Amino acid sequence: MDLNYSPEETAFRDRVRDWLHENLPTDLRDKVSNYRELSREDLIGWHKTLARQGWVAPEWPVEYGGTDWSVVERYIFEEEMGYAGCPPLVPFGLRMCAPVLFRFGTDAQKQRFLPRIYQGDDFWCQGYSEPGSGSDLASLKTRAVRQGDHYVVTGQKIWTTLAHYADWIFCLVRTDASQSKRQEGISFLLIDMKTPGITVRPIILMDGGHDVNEVFFDDVTVPVENLVHEEGKGWTVAKYLLGHERMGTGRVGQSKRELQQLKEVATQHLKDGRPLIEDARFRDRLTRVEVELMALEITNLRFLDQLRGGRPPGAEVSMLKIKGTEIQQSISELMMQAAGPFAQAFRPVDNMDFDHFTARLAARYCNMRKTSIYAGSNEIQRNIIAKATLGL
Numbered sequence: 001m002d003l004n005y006s007p008e009e010t011a012f013r014d015r016v017r018d019w020l021h022e023n024l025p026t027d028l029r030d031k032v033s034n035y036r037e038l039s040r041e042d043l044i045g046w047h048k049t050l051a052r053q054g055w056v057a058p059e060w061p062v063e064y065g066g067t068d069w070s071v072v073e074r075y076i077f078e079e080e081m082g083y084a085g086c087p088p089l090v091p092f093g094l095r096m097c098a099p100v101l102f103r104f105g106t107d108a109q110k111q112r113f114l115p116r117i118y119q120g121d122d123f124w125c126q127g128y129s130e131p132g133s134g135s136d137l138a139s140l141k142t143r144a145v146r147q148g149d150h151y152v153v154t155g156q157k158i159w160t161t162l163a164h165y166a167d168w169i170f171c172l173v174r175t176d177a178s179q180s181k182r183q184e185g186i187s188f189l190l191i192d193m194k195t196p197g198i199t200v201r202p203i204i205l206m207d208g209g210h211d212v213n214e215v216f217f218d219d220v221t222v223p224v225e226n227l228v229h230e231e232g233k234g235w236t237v238a239k240y241l242l243g244h245e246r247m248g249t250g251r252v253g254q255s256k257r258e259l260q261q262l263k264e265v266a267t268q269h270l271k272d273g274r275p276l277i278e279d280a281r282f283r284d285r286l287t288r289v290e291v292e293l294m295a296l297e298i299t300n301l302r303f304l305d306q307l308r309g310g311r312p313p314g315a316e317v318s319m320l321k322i323k324g325t326e327i328q329q330s331i332s333e334l335m336m337q338a339a340g341p342f343a344q345a346f347r348p349v350d351n352m353d354f355d356h357f358t359a360r361l362a363a364r365y366c367n368m369r370k371t372s373i374y375a376g377s378n379e380i381q382r383n384i385i386a387k388a389t390l391g392l
Ligand SMILES: Cc1cc2nc3c(=O)[nH]c(=O)nc-3n(C[C@H](O)[C@H](O)[C@H](O)COP(=O)(O)OP(=O)(O)OC[C@H]3O[C@@H](n4cnc5c(N)ncnc54)[C@H](O)[C@@H]3O)c2cc1C
Pocket: 125, 126, 127, 128, 129, 132, 133, 134, 135, 136, 158, 159, 160, 161, 162, 211, 212, 370, 373, 374, 375, 376, 377, 378, 379, 380, 383
């Protein structure tokens, strides 16, 4: 097994690094590094910059704009973006809906939606979860009744990330409630968010931010041509998509950058008159996270080596999700410890410096709790690993 980059891969990394250095706007990088909320324009603007460079969808087939990079080059690109402090590429169109369309879409659906996803003309969101149907997704109740050449959709989705920015939503809906097996009778629909009968209601998370929403459907008319794959076979589509969702939740590059920031904060802030970074107990916790991050990176590279050899990843994707999100959470905890009272956003007073970075840390800590819940909670990921390795 070779876990080192080849000279060509190192040259590729340098090329990506230089390009990001020249093309990532400073204000955007500062927003990301300071954990400030990104607007629709921020997200789309960065998407379009990458689309112009031809780098927005490396994993897509070349005829649709893919780069034909190796898996290692794709990984390097991903990590460099995280390390540089780029805004995240919103995955719902690029990495969820598009792979589904490549695999299950009609030619007409591919022609209509894929170029617009690539260019960032349509903003997508994911309508899977419902109240009471998160981990137990197959119990979903949103109903779609066929009436001639359209479906009428009624029900509710919840935790829909960025639905307030979205032009389109892909949804799992129940088209046949009479099936004894709950996974059957579910269909996958593409729904225009401007259709009458759709209401988006914000859910404000405990960090005060607006990421997620409730989405209500009241007799929403959806043309039958927006059905992906066969009616009643949406569960096959759903499972295919979830595999894609869990790839890339490790976020090694982002965690490396944050670890660096953590060290800086711990160097500036004092405990008993000495920089916190010199405190043995703090160093112990910091080092543990750093070692875990190194182990995650090596695990990532190990999987890449398998992929290079043509072996697709299986349940191990769940391992990356669990460890990656635990590390992100640990870093946010240590940041709080390092910044102490400065981690709270308070009004600056005359004799006190106001640090915009540390003032966002308490909110960041709260926000990071989500990572072990979304994209399938970490408990569910452990069940997947247990099933795959122990056959439970
Ligand atoms: C910030 C955020 C963004 C999200 N974005 C989206 C989105 O864009 N689109 C979308 O469709 N959904 C989204 N979700 C929803 C997410 O997928 C669900 O929250 C998640 O699947 C958990 O479902 P639930 O909330 O219903 O909790 P539940 O399934 O009720 O779980 C509650 C607790 O019980 C545990 N649990 C449940 N079943 C088991 C089991 N069998 N074994 C062991 N433990 C179990 C869970 O791990 C969890 O700790 C988002 C969630 C969050 C927090």
